Amino acid sequence: MTPLSYFLQRGTAMLMVPLIITHLAVIIMAVQGGLSAEEILSRTRGSMLWAGFYGVFVLAASIHAGIGMQTILHEWTPLGRQASANIGHTLIAILWLLGARAIYAVVWA
Amino acid sequence: MTSSDRTLKVDIWRGNEKGEYQSFEVPERENQTVLDVVTYIQRHLDPALAYRFACRVGVCGSCTMTVNGRPRWTCRTHVSRVVKGGKLTIAPLTNLPVIRDLVTDMTPFFEKWRDARGRFVAGDGPKDELAPVQPESRERSAASAAIECINCGVCYSACDVVSWNDDYLGPAALNRAWAAYNDVRDGDRNGILKAVSQGAGCHTCHSHQSCTEHCPVSLNPTFSIAGLKRASLKAKLKGALK
Structure with a gap:
């Protein structure tokens, strides 16, 4: 692990702590009166607050998962450093694209 | 009986x-x-x-x-x-x-001591003057805490990360590098940070603390490695590790 990937891994972990707590708290509050797609979309559509919140969350989670997977692959499988890094970087891109698409769908679509 | x-x-x-x-x-x-x-x-x-x-x-x-x-x-x-x-x-x-x-065969163990640059590099100061090192200074205290290693290899054998990654420098070499880094007389302390930040260096440690648990002389290599992580990250962010 390079100093930069170490910094990103620890930094995204710290960043995600309040995001996860907020995410879980909103889920618990939101399901109190039943849960429907309309209710969720009424809260998220056009909301720059939620777009920003989940934009940061998705980016942090993608980076954290990609770096973590890269380390696990390198240490636990016969894959070499470069192959593990390539898979990790690809995973970051895939997770970010999937997350960005989901944010687009609940905020703008 | x-x-x-x-x-x-x-x-x-x-x-x-x-x-x-x-x-x-x-x-x-x-x-x-x-x-x-x-x-x-x-x-x-x-x-x-x-x-x-x-x-x-x-x-x-x-x-x-x-x-x-x-x-x-x-x-x-x-x-x-x-x-x-x-x-x-x-x-x-x-x-x-x-x-x-x-x-x-202890060769890989000691090769990693060399690769982590745990040796002293003289600075440019006058050779006939003693460098003042205050016994209570932060650097001297950190060096003292790490310096009594007997090179036995117990921590290297106990380390999970070494067992997963042949290239990882390991707790003993990194602990030695931390002691050397805290020697204020060293002429190239940044060189130590460069050495331990390359490849499978200090940032590869998962902080499992098996090294600390098993060390027969009760050293704390995990603490030393954490110090190297902090110091090298600071140096990296300042652009000093190029």
Whole structure:
């Protein structure tokens, strides 16, 4: 692990702590009166607050998962450093694209 | 029955990477160390048994072996503390190539000390002046906490990350690098940070703390590695690691 990937891994972990707590708290509050797609979309559509919140969350989670997977692959499988890094970087891109698409769908679509 | 009548059942690894355990019966004695048991076998039961020792008093770090599954310094490990049901299983250190029986090849271990740049590099100061190092300074305290390593390889054998990643510098080399980094007389402290930040360096550590748990002289390599992580990250963010 390079100093930069170490910094990103620890930094995204710290960043995600309040995001996860907020995410879980909103889920618990939101399901109190039943849960429907309309209710969720009424809260998220056009909301720059939620777009920003989940934009940061998705980016942090993608980076954290990609770096973590890269380390696990390198240490636990016969894959070499470069192959593990390539898979990790690809995973970051895939997770970010999937997350960005989901944010687009609940905020703008 | 007195203790001198009792015997220990001792299984000892024979061979190199490939081999098998051989069983011996060894008389049990008061205040007997694991090294005493191995020495008894070599002197009385099988002179071909290969093992390594020198000082017998916990200074040289050469007699380390895996005893009942844990890496230990055998000269300071009393049998009574580790024996289980009258049995001892003694193997060479893990994470190192086995030369024969209980003797490992320490070359990779010491190559990593070199790669982590744990040696002193003189600065440009006048050679006839003593460098002032305050005993209570933060750097001197950090160096003192890390400096008493006996190079035994126990932490290297205990480290999970070493077992997963052959390139990882390991706790002993990084602990030495931290002691060297905190030597304010060193002429190229940044060079140490560069050395430990490359490839599988200090940032590869998962902080499992097996090194600290097993270190026979109670050092804390995990703490040293955390210091290197902090210092090298700061240097990286300042652009000093190019």
